[in-house]
Amino acid sequence: MTVNSPTTAPPDLAELRRRAAAAGVPDREEGLIVCENLVRIYQTEGVEVQALQGLDLAVAKGEMIAVIGASGSGKSTLLGILSGQDVPTAGSAEVAGHDLLAMKRRDRLAYRRGTVGFVWQQTARNLLPYLTAVENVMLPMSYTGVKRGKRRARAEELLDLLGVGHCRDRGPGELSGGEQQRVAIAVANANGPRVLFADEPTGELDTATSEEIFAALRSANRDLGVTVVVVTHDALVSEQVQRTVRIRNGRTSTEVLRSVTTGQDGVEELTAEEYAVLDRNGRLQLPSEFTERLHMRKRVRLALEADHIGVWPDAAARQARADADGDADADPGAGPDQDSDRNSDQNQGKR
Numbered sequence: 001m002t003v004n005s006p007t008t009a010p011p012d013l014a015e016l017r018r019r020a021a022a023a024g025v026p027d028r029e030e031g032l033i034v035c036e037n038l039v040r041i042y043q044t045e046g047v048e049v050q051a052l053q054g055l056d057l058a059v060a061k062g063e064m065i066a067v068i069g070a071s072g073s074g075k076s077t078l079l080g081i082l083s084g085q086d087v088p089t090a091g092s093a094e095v096a097g098h099d100l101l102a103m104k105r106r107d108r109l110a111y112r113r114g115t116v117g118f119v120w121q122q123t124a125r126n127l128l129p130y131l132t133a134v135e136n137v138m139l140p141m142s143y144t145g146v147k148r149g150k151r152r153a154r155a156e157e158l159l160d161l162l163g164v165g166h167c168r169d170r171g172p173g174e175l176s177g178g179e180q181q182r183v184a185i186a187v188a189n190a191n192g193p194r195v196l197f198a199d200e201p202t203g204e205l206d207t208a209t210s211e212e213i214f215a216a217l218r219s220a221n222r223d224l225g226v227t228v229v230v231v232t233h234d235a236l237v238s239e240q241v242q243r244t245v246r247i248r249n250g251r252t253s254t255e256v257l258r259s260v261t262t263g264q265d266g267v268e269e270l271t272a273e274e275y276a277v278l279d280r281n282g283r284l285q286l287p288s289e290f291t292e293r294l295h296m297r298k299r300v301r302l303a304l305e306a307d308h309i310g311v312w313p314d315a316a317a318r319q320a321r322a323d324a325d326g327d328a329d330a331d332p333g334a335g336p337d338q339d340s341d342r343n344s345d346q347n348q349g350k351r
């Protein structure tokens, strides 16, 4: 895998567009981002918080994915690690050929400046208030060896691409929240990063403005070929990307994959399917709404069927469920065999 040298000037926009067009469909096996068993433990006043507890994630070159999850599930911790601002406690994390656990301080700085770009939720955090929009976009290029003469042209081209060319000579205070975020996306792309991270980029904005930001992220992904990872609570964003990854308790728990299929009548239909994530060790997280409904707690019984694996409550869970339902006729001792027979009878009935 090739690694951006910290002293090499970033490719120009025409080159990025050419690469984006040539990239074609993302190949998930060739991960640009690969995390395996990633752990991050915070120690505060003697108390340990396991923010990431063995997280696995692979993102292909050219993908645009959304990361969702409840507050405290570890989304920002993951983004902090992948963007080189924080160091994991254990596991492995590689982005564009950079090993984030082994990286030295100097390399980390070059990585943050050249390999990745970042957009924060707080619009004010992304831009320097005393520089104009175009000067904000030019600034990161001065750290990576882009020739002075080229900086302005590239910055203006980026602002045009993101639909904020008309704002180039205004300061952040003279821009709307949506314009500020689009300029921030231009700043984050100034050095032609391989990956763009955005942490709740539409969090402070209304629906119409969120759509503008999402369109700008899409355009960076499509036209510049940058891989995009967005942490979001915003359904407008998470439901419009091809893949949404849900983090639960510091691990990737489910993924929603969206695709467009064409029926026999020629009508295109958008389908979304949710999958549980199976890690290398065969572990998966059962959704709590499923386990709670069936009173599953400590252990479950598994049954291998011809084309799937059945997961069954144990006797204690069956009893708890029967008690809760007040169902005197329930048979708490029923096992997977009996139930799988019942199940397959039902399935046959459907056929």
Ligand SMILES: Nc1ncnc2c1ncn2[C@@H]1O[C@H](COP(=O)(O)OP(=O)(O)OP(=O)(O)O)[C@@H](O)[C@H]1O
Binding pocket: 042, 043, 044, 049, 050, 051, 069, 070, 071, 072, 073, 074, 075, 076, 077, 078
């Ligand atoms: N610097 C820190 N020191 C101690 N604990 C931390 C630190 N940063 C995060 N945590 C803890 O790690 C866990 C994950 O936090 P994180 O910010 O990654 O969650 P999140 O999913 O991004 O949440 P939110 O959606 O609220 O931003 C939480 O329990 C949080 O309290």
